[in-house]
Amino acid sequence: MTHTPVLAERKVAFLERLAQGQSANRACAELGLNRSSLYHIRSTDPEFARAWEACYRMAFEEVRDQVVEKALVATGRIVDVPLVDAAGDPVLDEDFEPVTVRTLVDYDPRVLVKLLDKTLASADGPGQTNVVVSNTTNVGTLPPAPKIVRTAAPTEILEAEAAEVTEGATARTVDPVEASA
Secondary structure, three states, rough: OOOOHHHHHHHHHHHHHHHHHOOOHHHHHHHHOOOHHHHHHHHHHHHHHHHHHHHHHHHHHHHHHHHHHHHHHHHHHHEEOOOOOOOOEEOOOOOOOOOOEEEEEOEEEEEEHHHHHHHOOOOOOOOOOOOOOOOOOOOOOOOOOOOOOOOOOOOOOOOOOOOHHHHHHHHOOOOOHHHHH
């Protein structure tokens, strides 16, 4: 779909604002564009729609990176670590001072895991981080009765004799195999 050069320039300016993290509403207001018209162009121009989505993703990734960095810094600490080359020797600057790299240490990885769970799409669907509690009550309804499982009747009945109880006698277990022998 072809548009006037002025509209093409305004579309580029709109996409730049989206990439910087502005909402479509705010970018339209700043540029004096009709939001409905821009959404219509998006629905009819696949190239513009792809660019819109790419700008949105860029802004989202930038915000996500900032949030992750701030969360990790809040739970850890940053230290200067000397930079070493492939041979293990320290890298020196032009004043022969060791070059250091700022590194985050002692951070809580659970923060990162939780943030990534909230922001990254999963092939299994959204992460389940909350427990759902059912608070419905069935008043006046009894729970289902338990099923009674009956075992098959024994096919062989052993003969038994009545036992006499004697005072001071103790009970003991008798193995039926030994008793019949």
